[in-house]
Amino acid sequence: MAQSLMSFEEGLSRLLTAAEPVLEEELIETLEAERRVLSETLYSPIALPRQDTAAMDGYAVRCADVAHLGARLPVRQRIPAGSVGVPLEPGSAARIFTGAPLPEGADAVVMQERVEVEGDEVIFHHVPYPWESVRRAGSEIALGSEILTAGTRLSPQALALAAAVGYATLPVRRRVRVALFSTGDELVMPGQPLGPGQIYNSNRYLLRALLKELGCLVEDHGVVPDRFEETRAALRRAADGADVVLTSGGVSVGEEDHVVAAVRQEGRLDLWKLAIKPGKPLAYGRLGAAHFLGLPGNPVSAFVTFVLFVRPFLLRLQGVREVLDPPLWVEAGFTRPKADPRREFLRARLDVRGRAVLHPDQGSAMLASLVWADGLVEVPPATPIREGDLVRYRPFARLLG
Ligand SMILES: Nc1nc2c(c(=O)[nH]1)N[C@H]1C(S)=C(S)[C@@H](COP(=O)(O)OP(=O)(O)OC[C@H]3O[C@@H](n4cnc5c(N)ncnc54)[C@H](O)[C@@H]3O)O[C@H]1N2
Numbered sequence: 355m356a357q358s359l360m361s362f363e364e365g366l367s368r369l370l371t372a373a374e375p376v377l378e379e380e381l382i383e384t385l386e387a388e389r390r391v392l393s394e395t396l397y398s399p400i401a402l403p404r405q406d407t408a409a410m411d412g413y414a415v416r417c418a419d420v421a422h423l424g425a426r427l428p429v430r431q432r433i434p435a436g437s438v439g440v441p442l443e444p445g446s447a448a449r450i451f452t453g454a455p456l457p458e459g460a461d462a463v464v465m466q467e468r469v470e471v472e473g474d475e476v477i478f479h480h481v482p483y484p485w486e487s488v489r490r491a492g493s494e495i496a497l498g499s500e501i502l503t504a505g506t507r508l509s510p511q512a513l514a515l516a517a518a519v520g521y522a523t524l525p526v527r528r529r530v531r532v533a534l535f536s537t538g539d540e541l542v543m544p545g546q547p548l549g550p551g552q553i554y555n556s557n558r559y560l561l562r563a564l565l566k567e568l569g570c571l572v573e574d575h576g577v578v579p580d581r582f583e584e585t586r587a588a589l590r591r592a593a594d595g596a597d598v599v600l601t602s603g604g605v606s607v608g609e610e611d612h613v614v615a616a617v618r619q620e621g622r623l624d625l626w627k628l629a630i631k632p633g634k635p636l637a638y639g640r641l642g643a644a645h646f647l648g649l650p651g652n653p654v655s656a657f658v659t660f661v662l663f664v665r666p667f668l669l670r671l672q673g674v675r676e677v678l679d680p681p682l683w684v685e686a687g688f689t690r691p692k693a694d695p696r697r698e699f700l701r702a703r704l705d706v707r708g709r710a711v712l713h714p715d716q717g718s719a720m721l722a723s724l725v726w727a728d729g730l731v732e733v734p735p736a737t738p739i740r741e742g743d744l745v746r747y748r749p750f751a752r753l754l755g
């Protein structure tokens with residue numbers, strides 16, 4: 355009965371509780387650190403900018419010398435970015451370029467569009483206010499201030515920030531090792547001839563790519579036949595040295611579904627069957643030191659359970675602090691009077707008005723609809739939806755990578 359299944363929230367919270375972050379750290383090149391997870395909080399060893407810096411191409415002045423329109427000053431020096439001028443003599447200006455340090459004594463930059471040059475002199479058509487067009491020393495980052503917190507997943511922007519204060523290497527958690535296999539006698543690889551009753555193994559491509567985007571080390575064990583002893587042996591092999599064993603297929607209740615029984619033999623099963631659609635037969639357990647996550651074989655079910663459960667689980671193992679993004683609330687551009695007792699995740703897109711519209715094919719095998727979709731509409735158990743209602747929407751942009 356659907357009512358006796360474990361809820362989405364309960365399942366997710368149990369999984370995340372089980373996901374103890376890996377402890378080992380390593381120091382790696384900042385250039386190679388994209389998507390890795392910081393193991394220590396970083397503080398800035400320098401102030402940024404290090405000194406007062408011109409924010410515009412123009413003329414560095416003392417404001418007191420340009421107190422009225424039409425003020426005229428001789429230009430006594432030229433300071434390109436990367437060089438340092440001499441102290442600014444009162445009653446003079448310095449030609450200066452964006453990014454160059456302000457000469458001592460100057461307290462503003464007048465952009466060149468607002469002056470007129472006459473020989474060695476400039477005439478000002480603008481009266482600057484103190485520190486106009488100047489980036490003050492330490493205004494971006496104060497010396498010693500915290501720039502990135504332990505548990506941050508390093509985005510390109512975060513790498514740029516670390517580099518801006520001089521980090522050539524970064525302390526990160528080691529990568530998580532995931533052993534992957536698919537089960538199913540019907541599966542053949544693309545490139546092979548397709549026999550009667552056979553299908554191509556699409557989950558292998560799906561899951562490898564999803565794991566790689568998360569920065570995991572993937573050990574791919576290919577396809578395992580639907581036989582109990584072979585499934586047991588495959589689980590043993592996969593668990594050896596892996597942090598996580600991830601499987602697809604064979605977690606339902608048919609006689610050919612051996613994965614759950616094999617996990618019970620080789621380790622223990624902690625969680626199985628949730629009140630969600632798709633993805634009901636999701637399974638979690640342990641195989642010695644390794645975690646076991648069993649995804650349903652239907653490709654859409656495998657995808658949905660991966661992004662909703664496996665992704666936050668793996669991020670937590672990597673030491674990421676914030677692993678769950680709350681859903682957005684958007685208007686429903688559809689009506690769905692028939693409510694399912696399970697929490698549903700429907701393939702959807704936002705239309706030009708920002709309303710969620712559904713793909714007409716919501717079957718668990720419909721991969722094309724997953725390519726069409728931009729996200730998932732989440733419908734709580736037994737909740738009919740009318741056009742215009744607010745619904746939870748989880749954009750793929752927040753569920754992938
Ligand atoms: N009597 C019941 N039958 C089923 C139930 C149930 O509760 N009672 N649950 C259904 C649900 S929901 C799902 S989801 C599936 C999941 O079953 P399995 O995880 O055991 O998956 P399989 O039976 O192995 O495969 C299901 C389906 O997906 C195709 N598949 C499998 N692996 C791949 C792959 N690597 N690439 C592409 N496609 C794959 C497979 O051919 C099947 O069509 O069970 C329902 N049944």
Ligand code: MOO
Nearest residue numbers: 632633634655718
């Ligand atoms: O709930 Mo199953 O995961 O739909 O096809």
